[in-house]
Amino acid sequence: xxxxLLIALAVAIAALGLVACGGxxxxxxxxxxxxxxxxxxxxxxxxxxxxxxxxxxxxxAVIDFETPExxxxxxxxxxxxxxxxxDTINFTNVQATPHDVAIEDEAGEEVGKTDVISEDTxxxxxxLEPGTYTFFCTIPGHREAGMEGTLTVK
Ligand SMILES: [Cu+2]
Numbered sequence: 001x002x003x004x005l006l007i008a009l010a011v012a013i014a015a016l017g018l019v020a021c022g023g024x025x026x027x028x029x030x031x032x033x034x035x036x037x038x039x040x041x042x043x044x045x046x047x048x049x050x051x052x053x054x055x056x057x058x059x060x061a062v063i064d065f066e067t068p069e070x071x072x073x074x075x076x077x078x079x080x081x082x083x084x085x086x087d088t089i090n091f092t093n094v095q096a097t098p099h100d101v102a103i104e105d106e107a108g109e110e111v112g113k114t115d116v117i118s119e120d121t122x123x124x125x126x127x128l129e130p131g132t133y134t135f136f137c138t139i140p141g142h143r144e145a146g147m148e149g150t151l152t153v154k
Contacts, residue, residue: 061083065092065135067093068095081151082128087128089126093120093121094119098117098139099118100117101114102138112126113138132151132153134151135149
């Protein structure tokens with residue numbers, strides 16, 4: 001009889017122990033899940049070396065030139081400005097007198113010009129770098145009479 005009681009106690013203790021064990025297992029697995037693998041950060045910023053170049057290649061500023069009504073040998077402005085790149089000269093000659101627009105650099109080298117037109121419009125492409133240029137009419141005598149101005153390119 002005593003043996004039976006001891007066995008019963010042992011079973012009961014074992015059962016308790018299993019329950020306790022199960023409980024501790026749950027909590028330990030919880031804490032185990034919390035200790036996740038720390039992200040191994042790759043140190044050092046390796047970016048910054050790939051900068052795009054040649055952004056001005058696609059620029060295309062438009063430079064407008066016009067003659068005044070009448071027959072004055074002049075443009076409506078003696079100053080113009082543009083951005084460096086391949087720009088477009090748009091010239092409007094409202095006069096019956098033929099004119100054009102030519103651009104020359106500081107060395108006196110012609111870098112572009114429109115057709116000679118009268119009562120018409122003409123345009124031309126011109127590649128410009130930052131600096132100071134001169135625009136003028138190539139018809140003999142017109143530049144000397146005042147058909148010229150300064151083109152500032154930035
Ligand atoms: Cu002219």
